[in-house]
Amino acid sequence: MDDKLKNEDPELLKEFQAKIDAEVKIEPKDYMPEAYRQHLIRQISQHAHSEVIGMQPEGNWITRCPSIRAKKILMAKIQDEGGHGLYLYSAAETLGVSRDQYLKWLHEGKAKYASVFNYSALNWADIGAIGWLVDGAAIVNQVSLQRTSYGPYSRAMVKICKEESFHQRQGYEIMVHMAQGTPEQKEMAQDALNRWWYPSLMMFGPHDGDSPRSSLAMQWKIKRETNDELRQKFIDKTVPQAEFLGLTVPDENCKFNEATGHYDWTDINWDEFWASIKGYGPNNKRRMKHHQKVHAEGAWVREASIAYGKKKEKKEVA
Numbered sequence: 533m534d535d536k537l538k539n540e541d542p543e544l545l546k547e548f549q550a551k552i553d554a555e556v557k558i559e560p561k562d563y564m565p566e567a568y569r570q571h572l573i574r575q576i577s578q579h580a581h582s583e584v585i586g587m588q589p590e591g592n593w594i595t596r597c598p599s600i601r602a603k604k605i606l607m608a609k610i611q612d613e614g615g616h617g618l619y620l621y622s623a624a625e626t627l628g629v630s631r632d633q634y635l636k637w638l639h640e641g642k643a644k645y646a647s648v649f650n651y652s653a654l655n656w657a658d659i660g661a662i663g664w665l666v667d668g669a670a671i672v673n674q675v676s677l678q679r680t681s682y683g684p685y686s687r688a689m690v691k692i693c694k695e696e697s698f699h700q701r702q703g704y705e706i707m708v709h710m711a712q713g714t715p716e717q718k719e720m721a722q723d724a725l726n727r728w729w730y731p732s733l734m735m736f737g738p739h740d741g742d743s744p745r746s747s748l749a750m751q752w753k754i755k756r757e758t759n760d761e762l763r764q765k766f767i768d769k770t771v772p773q774a775e776f777l778g779l780t781v782p783d784e785n786c787k788f789n790e791a792t793g794h795y796d797w798t799d800i801n802w803d804e805f806w807a808s809i810k811g812y813g814p815n816n817k818r819r820m821k822h823h824q825k826v827h828a829e830g831a832w833v834r835e836a837s838i839a840y841g842k843k844k845e846k847k848e849v850a
């Protein structure tokens with residue numbers, strides 16, 4: 533038995549696994565092993581942080597959109613990401629930890645967020661690449677998570693996936709325009725693909741053999757497909773989209789393999805991945821500092837909202 537389960541009642545554990553195997557969702561008040569709860573606390577809150585921190589590289593471009601139409605679309609997309617963070621914080625709170633605590637862990641560097649958001653959006657083509665590749669990778673992962681075993685997480689994912697497919701199209705539309713534009717614009721699109729390709733592949737996490745969290749998460753159907761399975765799905769789906777644009781993914785080994793039925797690819801630079809999630813990148817500090825500043829500046833809104841709620845409650849009682 534896994535060491536993390538040694539304090540669990542074997543009978544309850546058996547019933548729990550039987551429920552999971554029968555595809556019955558686990559709800560907040562049901563019995564769950566502590567290791568299941570801890571995995572979800574970490575994964576759902578990190579997922580929420582990723583949505584919110586992910587607003588920063590795109591938010592940087594709102595004032596510089598090339599048209600009012602593009603600006604309206606980008607603002608709606610970024611607002612959606614904030615909303616995703618809220619659904620996910622609510623799902624995470626059902627595990628008995630408050631949102632304040634989740635944010636405290638983020639600010640203290642105890643909680644992570646997706647490494648991809650430590651890269652910079654340097655120009656407008658990057659906004660296309662983020663929607664196409666980053667949201668595209670997120671969809672592959674999140675479609676799978678719609679079937680996760682924890683009810684509140686699964687239901688949040690259903691809503692989020694509907695919006696993500698709009699986000700992916702928003703990004704792809706920008707790439708189509710740039711790839712069919714002037715030679716300079718096409719060059720910008722290719723450069724954005726070059727810079728965002730590998731960070732997007734990193735979103736799926738380390739290889740299965742180096743993923744300590746996967747084994748129990750797969751047994752408990754928190755994760756329905758492994759990191760490597762999802763990454764391959766994304767590559768197989770995305771390379772033809774790049775070909776349609778007349779662009780080339782930055783990997784000379786990325787070719788369709790008739791024997792496997794999948795695209796081959798050159799492995800990720802894992803040193804860069806681990807350095808990014810440990811907080812060594814130049815943007816790590818910047819992202820966190822910005823979040824802390826905005827969170828502090830918004831304190832009065834939260835206080836006013838609580839005061840209003842209390843006032844309303846008093847009126848209703850009277």
Ligand code: BYC
Pocket residue numbers: 574575578579580582583584585586587613644645646647648662666667670673734735736737738742743744745746749755759809
């Ligand atoms: N970045 O054992 P593993 C969006 C960590 S936002 C950072 O495989 P697990 C969007 C991992 O936490 C959507 N850290 O872990 C928003 C673990 O650390 P600890 C983002 C990573 O949990 C705005 C260690 O490495 N999507 O779409 O079984 C604008 C070992 O990993 C990463 C999600 O958050 C990473 N990429 O699997 C645009 C998906 N990968 O705890 C777009 C939800 C791994 O040992 N999360 N780590 O210190 C998941 O599906 C899973 O948590 C992961 C990792 C597949 C990411």
